[in-house]
Amino acid sequence: xxTPDVSRIxxxxxxxxxxxxxxxYTTQDLAxxxxxxxxxxxxxxxxxxxxxxxxxxxxKVVHKTLGARVRHQNLxxxxxxxxxxxxxxxxxxxxxxxxxxGFTPAKLIGALGIGSVxxxxxxxxxxxxxxxxxLLLISEPFRIGDQIVSGDYEGTVEDIKxxxxxxxxxxxxxxxxxxxxxxxxxxxxNTAYKQRRLQVAVGIGYEDDIEAxxxxxxxxxxxxxxxxxxxxxxxxxxxxxxxSIDLMVRWFIEDGTQANKVASIHQVIVGIKNSLDAAGxxxxxxxxxxxxxxxxxxxxxxxxxxxxxxxxxxxxxAE
Numbered sequence: 001x002x003t004p005d006v007s008r009i010x011x012x013x014x015x016x017x018x019x020x021x022x023x024x025y026t027t028q029d030l031a032x033x034x035x036x037x038x039x040x041x042x043x044x045x046x047x048x049x050x051x052x053x054x055x056x057x058x059x060k061v062v063h064k065t066l067g068a069r070v071r072h073q074n075l076x077x078x079x080x081x082x083x084x085x086x087x088x089x090x091x092x093x094x095x096x097x098x099x100x101x102g103f104t105p106a107k108l109i110g111a112l113g114i115g116s117v118x119x120x121x122x123x124x125x126x127x128x129x130x131x132x133x134x135l136l137l138i139s140e141p142f143r144i145g146d147q148i149v150s151g152d153y154e155g156t157v158e159d160i161k162x163x164x165x166x167x168x169x170x171x172x173x174x175x176x177x178x179x180x181x182x183x184x185x186x187x188x189x190n191t192a193y194k195q196r197r198l199q200v201a202v203g204i205g206y207e208d209d210i211e212a213x214x215x216x217x218x219x220x221x222x223x224x225x226x227x228x229x230x231x232x233x234x235x236x237x238x239x240x241x242x243x244s245i246d247l248m249v250r251w252f253i254e255d256g257t258q259a260n261k262v263a264s265i266h267q268v269i270v271g272i273k274n275s276l277d278a279a280g281x282x283x284x285x286x287x288x289x290x291x292x293x294x295x296x297x298x299x300x301x302x303x304x305x306x307x308x309x310x311x312x313x314x315x316x317x318a319e
Contacts, residue, residue, distance in 0.1 A: 037099070040098055040099050041099050043098050043099075044095035044096070044098045044099035045095070047091055047094050047095040047098060048091050048092065048095045050091070051087055051088060051090065051091025051092075051094070051095075052088065052091065054087050054091070055083075055084035055085075055087040055088050055091075056084075058080075058083050058084055058087055059080040059083070059084050062076060062079050062080050062083065063076060063080065077137055077160065078134060078137045078138060081162055082134075125178075125180070126163065128180045129162075129163045129164065129178050129179045129180045130162055130163060130179075132178075132179035132180040132182070132183035132184070133160070133161060133162040133163055133164070133165075133179040134162065135183060136160065136165070136179055136182060136183055137160060137162075141187065141189065142157055142187070142189045142192070143157065143160075144157050144158065144159065144160060145157060145191075146189055146190075146191045146192070147189075147190045147191045147256075147257060147258055148167065148187060148188060148189050148190065149187070149188035149190065150167075150177055150181065150182055150185065150187050150188075151181070151185065153167065153169065153175045153177065154169065154170065154258075155167040155168050155169035155170060155173075155175060156168050156170075158174070161179075162179075163178070163179060164176045164177060164178050164179055165177050165179060165182055170258055190256055190257075190258070191256050191257060193256065194254060194255075194256070195228060195230070195231065195252045195253065195254060195256065196252065196253050196255075196256030196261065197231075197250060197251070197252050198250070198251060198252070198253060198261060198264060198265060198268075199248055199249060199250040199251075200248075200249050200265060200268060200269060200272075201238075201246060201247070201248055201249075202217065202235075202246075202247045202248075202249055202272060202276075202283070203241055203243070203244030203245065203246055203247070203283060203284060204244055204245050204247060204276070204281055204282060204283065204284075205244060205245070205281070205282035205283075205284050206244070206245060207282070208245070208281050208282055210237055210245060210247075212279070212281070213247070213276065213279075213281045214235040214247070216275045216276055216279045216281060217235050217247070217249055217272050217275065217276070218233060218235060219275060220268075220271040220272050220274070220275035221233045221249070221251055221268065221271070221272075223271060224264070224267045224268060224271050225267075226253055226260065226263060226264035226267055226268075227251045227252070227253065227264065227268065228251070228252040228253055228254050230252070230254070231251075231252040233249065233250060233251035233252070234249075234250045234251075235247055235248070235249050235250075236248050236250075242286060243284045243285070243286050244283075244284045249268065249272065251264075251268065
């Protein structure tokens with residue numbers, strides 16, 4: 001019967017104890033190191049909090065100082081957001097120096113330099129939206145509260161951020177549009193100017209007098225409050241319709257918002273309808289004329305008459 005190798009068992013136990021001790025020592029070192037760094041972490045958080053408060057104070061000071069003086073309010077937002085972000089970045093760097101031993105801003109810049117190409121590809125869209133947002137805030141093609149049309153979306157601008165612009169559609173939905181889309185694509189600002197022109201088509205009968213109908217329409221527009229009195233409305237004939245003479249009525253409103261536009265169109269349509277009815281001007285509906293002079297139509301009519309005669313004869317015989 002072979003005897004066990006006592007020296008081998010002893011070495012295994014010794015090694016086991018050594019590994020266990022190493023694990024314990026390593027854990028103790030990590031725990032003690034973490035405990036030692038807790039005051040530094042707390043100090044770093046305090047530094048971040050201080051700089052966060054400084055960024056808020058900076059934004060309020062900029063708004064109070066330049067808010068009433070600068071004509072373009074978006075420039076105030078640019079100063080607020082860029083300055084606030086810069087203050088927070090400085091606070092973050094100081095907090096990192098306090099919390100992490102051996103950390104320096106130069107190391108972070110070096111790391112960013114090494115990975116600048118990868119970061120550029122990964123965050124290309126973010127940087128593009130960021131630059132577009134800054135350019136939009138500086139050039140100010142629209143402001144908060146303006147009503148814009150971008151692609152398939154139309155609504156009121158609620159906020160212009162560095163990355164994206166938020167609009168509220170007329171049916172109460174929120175749409176977030178990337179700033180790069182707004183900056184590089186066609187954009188319609190419905191409230192860019194105080195006045196806005198509206199138009200509606202009206203058809204009158206061929207037997208009616210165009211000038212008389214025009215005078216009645218102008219008279220109706222003069223009675224409507226939403227129609228601007230600073231610009232003269234116009235009525236022009238635009239073509240010969242299938243059952244009417246087509247007129248185009250154009251007028252201006254002083255408030256170009258969507259709500260006022262819809263209300264003004266409703267008032268104008270109702271006013272024109274009532275005025276033309278009172279003046280006896282016909283507003284015809286589409287008319288279709290069937291020509292029965294064609295021989296094929298006559299043959300069909302004769303055949304239908306013959307079938308009706310047969311039905312009548314059969315009915316008489318049955319009685």
